[in-house]
Amino acid sequence: MPATVRDVAMLLARIGVGIVFFAHGWQKLVTNGVDGTAAFFDQVGVPLPTVAAWFATGVELLGGAALILGAAVPIAGVLLALHMLGAFIFVHAGNGLFVDKGGYELVLTLGAASLLLAAVGAGRFSVDHLLAGRRRAAEPVPAGRA
Structure with a gap:
């Protein structure tokens, strides 16, 4: 696959997954409220529900924004994948596969996509790539290599 096609695909995937996470974080913060989210977490047996609600809200908002921008994608991807593992264990595992049944x-899907983005990085059309290019340009050239 040509590099440009690959980078555009990564950009679109990052933006799509990031929007979903950001929207869910916004929902926890504004629509349900962190207290409402904590009450739900308590009901389903999530340990430290208030702390978990703040973590879930923050990682979804900040991690979603990071994916959209392509900033710190390996870190955001791992945190989001771990968050989805927790959602699987505490909320969805016993309900089967399908979302209409709470599955x-x-x-x-979001956890796997996050893990994949963490593994492959943000791609060329990202803040991560821009910053990596600036770091390389600022590095001194070793003696004898000029």
């Missing part, structure tokens, strides 16, 4: 298809 894990969405958290499985």
Whole structure:
């Protein structure tokens, strides 16, 4: 696959997954409220529900924004994948696959996509790539290599 096609595909995947995470974080913060999210977490047996609600809200908002921008994608991807593992274990695992039954298809898909982005990085059309290029340009050239 040509590099440009690969980078555009990574950009679109990052933006799509990032929007979904950001929207869910926004929902936890604004629509349900962190207290409402914590109450739900308590009901389903999530340990430290208030701390978990703040973590879930923050990682979805900040991690989603990071994916959209392509900033710190390996870190954001790992945190989001771990978050989805928790959602799988505490909320969705016992409900089967399909989301209409409360199943894990969405958290499985989002977790797998997050893990893939963490592994392959943000791609050329990203803040990560821009910053890496600036770091390389600022590095001194070793003696004898000029």
